[in-house]
Amino acid sequence: MDRESRRDCYRLAAATAADQDGILSRRQIRELGLHRRDVRTQVDAKRWHKPSPNTVAVFTGELSQRQQWSLALLETGCSRAALDGVTALQAAGLTGYAAPTTISCPLGAKPRRIAGVEVHVTRWRFTGDVMNSGIPRVRPQVAAVRAALWARTDRQAALILVMAVQQRLSTARRLQWELRRIGRHPRRRLLVQVLADIADGAQALGELDFAALCRQYRLPKPSRQVLRRGTRGQIYLDVYFDDYGLVVEVDGIQHAIGLNQVDDALRQNEVSLGAETVLRIPLLGLRLQAADFMAQLSRGLRDRGWRSRR
Numbered sequence: 001m002d003r004e005s006r007r008d009c010y011r012l013a014a015a016t017a018a019d020q021d022g023i024l025s026r027r028q029i030r031e032l033g034l035h036r037r038d039v040r041t042q043v044d045a046k047r048w049h050k051p052s053p054n055t056v057a058v059f060t061g062e063l064s065q066r067q068q069w070s071l072a073l074l075e076t077g078c079s080r081a082a083l084d085g086v087t088a089l090q091a092a093g094l095t096g097y098a099a100p101t102t103i104s105c106p107l108g109a110k111p112r113r114i115a116g117v118e119v120h121v122t123r124w125r126f127t128g129d130v131m132n133s134g135i136p137r138v139r140p141q142v143a144a145v146r147a148a149l150w151a152r153t154d155r156q157a158a159l160i161l162v163m164a165v166q167q168r169l170s171t172a173r174r175l176q177w178e179l180r181r182i183g184r185h186p187r188r189r190l191l192v193q194v195l196a197d198i199a200d201g202a203q204a205l206g207e208l209d210f211a212a213l214c215r216q217y218r219l220p221k222p223s224r225q226v227l228r229r230g231t232r233g234q235i236y237l238d239v240y241f242d243d244y245g246l247v248v249e250v251d252g253i254q255h256a257i258g259l260n261q262v263d264d265a266l267r268q269n270e271v272s273l274g275a276e277t278v279l280r281i282p283l284l285g286l287r288l289q290a291a292d293f294m295a296q297l298s299r300g301l302r303d304r305g306w307r308s309r310r
Contacts, residue, residue, distance in 0.1 A: 076111035088143035172199035201252030244304040
């Protein structure tokens, strides 16, 4: 290859890399007509560098977060790899949630495994899931549902859905529609419930059968339950145990900021049980930690004279 042809190849490499945040795969380098010695020349001249075994950066210096994502996509060797799960949500603007880089490839792909990167080969890759422009990533509603399904715990799964809606990356209705495309999954029932709570807090609270929960945990039947609206539009469900001077206030998910509300309510109830008569239970807390909250209610009732018949 003469000098002018090689320069043309370098220019073409730069143009190709520009659409990939400055990163090229070794396969692309070969397809552009460049050889190892050409890459070595650029690296030795400190114009390029090799950030990973199978990629080349046509610049020097530290990689940005976005460039690290592009590198991970190319490093998989999967032509249809896309950011997915929490990473795709972060690319769409999610803040306040840390997780390893997550990538998905369609069923049948054989991606390379990468240290520190979660690569899912999934049957849940449907036509239209991947955005048409920018870094390859699935749409926010797709990413949120998959992130919730792939989360290590139910708490993390619920938090991801709540944050996606609170930060306006998607709506509860879109997430519900997306979840319908998913077949069997051990966490599906919980996610259906959480999304229904997010989509219509008033209806979710109105349909909550707290008396059934009391029967399940062998507690006395409440005297009454009343749905009310606060001065700022918040929805609450007040459950009264008149014989024991105790009130349970169930807050809708729309009040929550992440899962802090669940933990804060548990701590506040520990203090309130010593003197006050109102226990707070977030609706999300009933979905995730019902046993803990009902144990507190049992304590409160026993302290006020109730005795179990077991």
